[in-house]
Amino acid sequence: MNKFFNSYRLFTYTFFGLFLSLFLFTGTVAQKAAPQPPNVILFFLDDMGYGDLSVTGALGYETPHIDRMAAEGTRFTNFLAAQAVCSASRAALLTGCYPNRIGLSGALGPNSQIGLNPSEETLADLLKGKGYATGIFGKWHLGDHPTFLPLQQGFDEYFGVPYSHDMWPLHPNQANAKYPSLKLIEGNQPTKPVNTLADAGGLTSAITEHAVNFIRKNKKKPFFMYVPHPLPHVPLAVSARFKGKSKRGLYGDVMMELDWSVGEILTELKKQGLDKNTLVLFTSDNGPWLNYGEHAGSSGGFREGKGTSFEGGQRVPLIVRWPGVVPAGRVSNKLLSTLDILPTVAKLCGARQPRRKTDGLEFTGLLKGDDSQNPRQQFLYYYRKNSLEAVRQGNWKLVFAHPSRSYEGFLPGQNGQPGETTEKREMPAALYNLERDPGERYDVRGQFPEIVADLEKLAEAARTDLGDDLQNRTGANVRPVGRVAKN
């Protein structure tokens, strides 16, 4: 009897133990419903092409940390940068506006008299308004005059370079090195110059270190951390321990170090127990700068690259990870743009939306796995500066005849030197069906006149809208872009 009783007790307690395990386990899962708004980390690489990750077909090196981020989150294959040039793309990312809506397109040089107008609301402004700690570690490139630097644009902390690191004495083509030096900036103050490739080779690790410290420092409150790595933009530079690590030369080494950086930051998140309540986004500003030859990235087979409105210029990977909220291991091909990041992140964080008109469409439902949300099934515009070069509806893309940079038919550079290229090749009008022709090789304008007509109408509406708005924003009280009085 006593024996039976003991077995009975053994049985009950064992069950109790099993239940306890189950309870502990579900407790961990339930962590996703934490009430604090999520932290946000936004990686933004420079000139990294669509095909530069293992998950998108990179050859000669692998990106295991970013691949794992994709396996643990959702990867978007039909995501486009708002313009195929550095400053313009960054302006769109931070404001949710086509860069030409706010008068900022192209790439700013050092000592620029213009910059992102601080009266535009950035994602940092919106999240700061919601009580977030905000930091940027990396490349700004939206005006290097103190008026335009990050501390005026919603960021509490800044460490990085103010513009591209080829705008300095080590420009690959020395004859073009118009600018005396590139400064690392901490807060609002230049600290030390980055004037050698060894200096530039330290950028990725220094930025990573600052990012890791920011996470440690802000683990108790929600934070927004923007990590716009200056690489793999030329001139390529890498720290000693990644030198020669890949079979793809210096470009592969640089990508491996950037992948390491993503891994370090995600590891720190886990260490601090913030992993489950942090939304992490990873993307790039535009496609590869192909005339740098083996020092350039890969478009993954898409046509052309940086500085063009073909898919190779604007299609970039987007990976989003937020365990328990964003489905793991999912791949989505819904059309999205850099423009859409601001409204989506603001909504997920419970922040308000910008007061002025913007171009972003929120995709929080889609991000959480609701496939019925498809905000951009209607349209997307491909601008270069103020010129509308192409328009998209669903997976049809109408290209208007336009002069364009082109990499085809020119020999690329070698050893980090730029090759020949042209800014003035005349591209003919064409209609591409990106479903069957993602490489934009087969013009089918002649077969689908109604689709051409529809897309032309869409384009006309866009031209009017942006023209009117730019007019409004250039009125008495609003400048389209900040302008420094000449001293």
Add this chain to the structure above:
Amino acid sequence: MNKFFNSYRLFTYTFFGLFLSLFLFTGTVAQKAAPQPPNVILFFLDDMGYGDLSVTGALGYETPHIDRMAAEGTRFTNFLAAQAVCSASRAALLTGCYPNRIGLSGALGPNSQIGLNPSEETLADLLKGKGYATGIFGKWHLGDHPTFLPLQQGFDEYFGVPYSHDMWPLHPNQANAKYPSLKLIEGNQPTKPVNTLADAGGLTSAITEHAVNFIRKNKKKPFFMYVPHPLPHVPLAVSARFKGKSKRGLYGDVMMELDWSVGEILTELKKQGLDKNTLVLFTSDNGPWLNYGEHAGSSGGFREGKGTSFEGGQRVPLIVRWPGVVPAGRVSNKLLSTLDILPTVAKLCGARQPRRKTDGLEFTGLLKGDDSQNPRQQFLYYYRKNSLEAVRQGNWKLVFAHPSRSYEGFLPGQNGQPGETTEKREMPAALYNLERDPGERYDVRGQFPEIVADLEKLAEAARTDLGDDLQNRTGANVRPVGRVAKN
């Protein structure tokens, strides 16, 4: 004291419970070390391009079951079909030989006088020799004379069509319909004709049903099941419940049904408890048949398609899943070929390798996650029929001047009709660096003469080797290809 004793007991038993859970859990994991050789399922789609899965960028429809298979297994992004045409590619898959080594290239028509020589050892022969139950459900296309059908080539069971389903009265271009009918074959006997699109629309589900039954029937012994779906080859056909399901028209519907089929078969594996001990491979015979317009798949941006030796013709996805053995969520960019499947699967199953010379290189280490294994870092040859059109070393590809089918510059067909194309466009010699130029758009022959010279030497060696071997195999005892005496 008694109370303390009780708490103590509660504590111990609870721990015991926790341990028991842990034990049960590790027991599940340890299942991977089961002593029985693995079952093997090999999906082989027809004319499915590199870009036709969500994971590789398909637009307008999604492939969630295949995507999940990739997330639970390893996806290879640098995998090439052995030739870009149906029969040739299948011959290579089943024998591990370049198709021209065994005298079988191109695509066989109905009533063909030749076929795969039964004296060649197929993967089915090797696994049958090891005691496997073997079945093929789908398209054979290695000779429709009974001499060459699957039951003569190592398979116990066959259900499917003997050649492509456009070689019948419903050929999209009626004028080309040389052949009176297409029969479904069960075992060695034709059963019923497939003479309407509705019949063809039932192919995917009928094949799936046979595959599911084969799993149920053979759950107690190791099995090898080859599932060469006849679709998404033209003419496209889909069952009623997938009609209109995608936003990519009939092609998307067909891909969704094929994705469903993969899902059904994987679900059955789990139901039967065979999931953990089954190696599943998924790939395609060649790239998309682009002149069928919206009835064709997508190369994902690679150049050209089916019937060409450009990447669009030969690069296809390969996904391999074997829980606990093949790492989950991994993406590998090591160069591999259809040729390599036979030696790898044979090794994993403990079967012997073929007795005659083959061209496959085993990659079991790489498959298990050992990155130091890279069997094809040395070379790969791109043949069309017996002509060596290109050679690969690492990620360099030297294209020899050759006449080729080309889809560029021709309008594709509409509504399932083939468009114009040519078989005779003259392709110039070129050197491509597929790392930075996966789209084969930028010839850099002029910049790398030493690499051109190296690759030319490799090509010369290949020409000699295959020429000699074909000579041997055509000797007194060995025919390069089975030939039926005319009755």
